[in-house]
Amino acid sequence: DTEVTQTPKHLVMGMTNKKSLKCEQHMGHRAMYWYKQKAKKPPELMFVYSYEKLSINESVPSRFSPECPNSSLLNLHLHALQPEDSALYLCASSQELPGQGEVAGANVLTFGAGSRLTVL
Amino acid sequence: EDQVTQSPEALRLQEGESSSLNCSYTVSGLRGLFWYRQDPGKGPEFLFTLYSAGEEKEKERLKATLTKKESFLHITAPKPEDSATYLCAGYSGSARQLTFGSGTQLTVLP
Numbered sequence: 001d002t003e004v005t006q007t008p009k010h011l012v013m014g015m016t017n018k019k020s021l022k023c024e025q026h027m028g029h030r031a032m033y034w035y036k037q038k039a040k041k042p043p044e045l046m047f048v049y050s051y052e053k054l055s056i057n058e059s060v061p062s063r064f065s066p067e068c069p070n071s072s073l074l075n076l077h078l079h080a081l082q083p084e085d086s087a088l089y090l091c092a093s094s095q096e097l098p099g100q101g102e103v104a105g106a107n108v109l110t111f112g113a114g115s116r117l118t119v120l
Numbered sequence: 121e122d123q124v125t126q127s128p129e130a131l132r133l134q135e136g137e138s139s140s141l142n143c144s145y146t147v148s149g150l151r152g153l154f155w156y157r158q159d160p161g162k163g164p165e166f167l168f169t170l171y172s173a174g175e176e177k178e179k180e181r182l183k184a185t186l187t188k189k190e191s192f193l194h195i196t197a198p199k200p201e202d203s204a205t206y207l208c209a210g211y212s213g214s215a216r217q218l219t220f221g222s223g224t225q226l227t228v229l230p
Contacts, residue, residue, distance in 0.1 A: 042207060042209075043220055048216075056217060108166055109164075110166065
């Protein structure tokens with residue numbers, strides 16, 4: 001199994017709603033990532049988990065709350081979002097973080113298909 | 121600050137018309153230069169990783185090369201199905217993260 005599965009594919013929510021995005025991988029990868037991508041822009045890193053611990057938080061507003069319940073699952077909890085948060089949210093995983101292993105390919109990110117979020 | 125710059129922003133080719141996409145980078149402690157393909161509304165799909173200057177990798181009509189300052193993605197005799205946005209990214213060993221370029225949107229006309 002070489003896939004990263006994201007649900008839901010599409011989500012529409014109001015500014016007062018609470019919702020969650022989910023991500024699952026069964027490749028035995030130990031690093032998992034959340035990226036945000038606006039139209040015609042490159043992906044922007046939000047959070048990185050390594051061995052189920054938060055490793056990087058790119059100064060993301062607290063209305064986005066990540067959670068890594070186990071090595072295969074990554075959630076992004078959403079609360080009180082703004083319309084400008086509408087974007088494609090991408091989950092990714094890699095075998096290791098760079099610097100934690102010199103095996104070629106260990107830091108290749110495998111991306112999911114994304115969750116398209118619209119905030120009204 | 122790590123930077124990755126891609127050119128051109130957009131490229132339209134006729135089917136069979138070969139060309140190259142450019143990726144210039146300044147990434148501290150580079151641990152890999154990555155090329156991804158992204159179709160509209162989908163996640164990026166991994167194509168290649170290059171680790172050292174002089175390295176080359178090929179896959180079907182695509183060939184990626186790396187120097188100390190830039191990488192090229194050569195597309196030979198492209199087909200309409202090669203139409204996509206091609207993203208270049210550098211992995212910084214010191215910052216421990218991937219820095220993406222803005223991408224080149226490639227359109228191949230039949």
